[in-house]
Amino acid sequence: MTGHTAARHARHPTGLLRSIYLPRTADALAFAMATYGIPLLVLATTRSSALTGLAFVLEWIPRLAVFGWAGAVVDRRGAAVVFFLASLGRALAVAVGALVLLLWPSGAVASVTVMSLAALTGVLTECSYVAVETAGAAAGRRAGARAHQVQAALLGIDQSATLAGPALAAALLLVGPSSMLAVIMVLSLLAALLALRTPPSPLAPARASKSSTGAGLLTGWRTIRSLPALGWLVTGLTLSNLTIGLFQAAGPVIVVNHYGQSTTAVGLIWSAAAAATLVTVAVCRFAIDRLGLWPVGAACAAVASLACLAAAQAPDYLSYLILVAALMAADGGMTVVLRTLRSRLIPADRFGSTLSATILILLLPFPIAGAFTALTPPDALAHLLTGCAVLQAIGLLFAFARLRTDPALRT
Known part of the structure; x- marks a missing residue:
């Protein structure tokens, strides 16, 4: 790590709880709810098993396509910036989707909306995931001998979110699709705000x-x-x-x-x-x-x-x-x-x-x-x-x- 980078990290004395763990928690919950909730939303809206499977495809193909690109952007721009923009973009996408489904709860418009949400949330969630993984790795390096404690805590956060996210998404879907999307939007906005506390990761050399x-x-x-x-x-x-x-x-x-x-x-x-x-x-x-x-x-x-x-x-x-x-x-x-x-x-x-x-x-x-x-x-x-x-x-x-x-x- 260069002296300039070290100086930048030194200017971020915020504890791990506020700078790493809380942003990770909000993003992980939004991640789990979107990943497992969107296919449920598609099934509830379209009543089609074929479209439910297609929604799963639309969630994952963009993630695979954007994976290497997201890593390169994080290297060039920093984890905090990408994390903020991806979380804010996901909040805006689900907010628009919730509004559309509130006005057109069924029919062709609803089907197009939920399928589009599957693709958009897949891309934005992958970008935020790469960013928080990079931030977590940087936190582990800064922790030195306590690196394993940081990684263990992050793994616990991810698994806990996977434990709560699907059940929460399914329960909210019983109230209405807009309710589930509203909670994902709130969690995404919270992650975006907390991302401002995330210390910047060391930027890759200009050759990236x-x-x-x-x-x-x-x-x-x-x-x-x-x-x-x-x-x-x-x-x-x-x-x-x-x-x-x-x-x-x-x-x-x-x-x-x-x-x-x-x-x-x-x-x-x-x-x-x-x-x-x-x-x-x-x-x-x-x-x-x-x-x-x-x-x-x-x-x-x-x-x-x-x-x-x-x-x-x-x-x-x-x-x-x-x-x-x-x-x-x-x-x-x-x-x-x-x-x-x-x-x-x-x-x-x-x-x-x-x-x-x-x-x-x-x-x-x-x-x-x-x-x-x-x-x-x-x-x-x-x-x-x-x-x-x-x-x-x-x-x-x-x-x-x-x-x-x-x-x-x-x-």
Whole structure:
């Protein structure tokens, strides 16, 4: 860090609570409500499973497209500026959407509005996410020896928001679409105001141009290919994410149409999953210290595969909720393994680009899952989930079989 940058940070003595944790909390809640609430809003407005799946696609494709660009903008302009503008833009978008739905609650105008909201909130939420992640990483570096405490707190904030956000969005949707969007707008405005307290992150050198995004992702891809252990784990988790994406995209259709539950029941599933993930992440931290990465990762992979296969054929809503929660909890354990492995293997000078490439690969299955949901008749969704569950089980089996003797997971 240069002397000029250090001086800039020194002028921001604001505590972590007001400068990092509170902005992260407001943004994470808005993030969770938009991600899980918009597809529910589409289903409630259009009554179409195809449009619900398409909305999921429209949420994720812009996120993937903007991912590298958002990182480059954060590097050039700073996390605080991007965080403020993205949060303010999301507040304005949902405010306009709420007003339109208040005037035209159904019909073509309502359908176009909710589909547009899916795309706009996807882009703006990804920009704010990259910005707050950058701010959190900078806070960890400034914390020095207490960096792990900062990251643990940020992870807890994210999981808590995932626990509360879906249930809150579903409950507000029962009152009316405008109510849910109004709360997202308030949280986004709060995040934008709190972003003004966020310390600026160190700006990248002037050489960070528009072309650096593609070059950085190419460097990250080459690094992943040069690290077999990381490559196999990313491959297994990518196949697993395809199935998880299907459960997220098809969840509203399955719960509402197949099990005859309300939209609130959909939110409860992801809140239960977030609670189970919080417990699993805490347990895995101790288990990895005692047993190592491979046994913990392999156990989580086995649980995820079995839970996924069973959830695809769940006879009632309660068993479906429990099995999806078990699937997401096991996925959380595998994510701990991935983060630990990635911190051990990726060279420091290529960490940022490799991290971006890894996240991009892991997110690619989500819009694909939305497309599958949109193209599949509601009665055939269970068969689609079963097929993807089998693919997930095979992928995780091969990945952890190849990793069984790898020194990186035995250290």
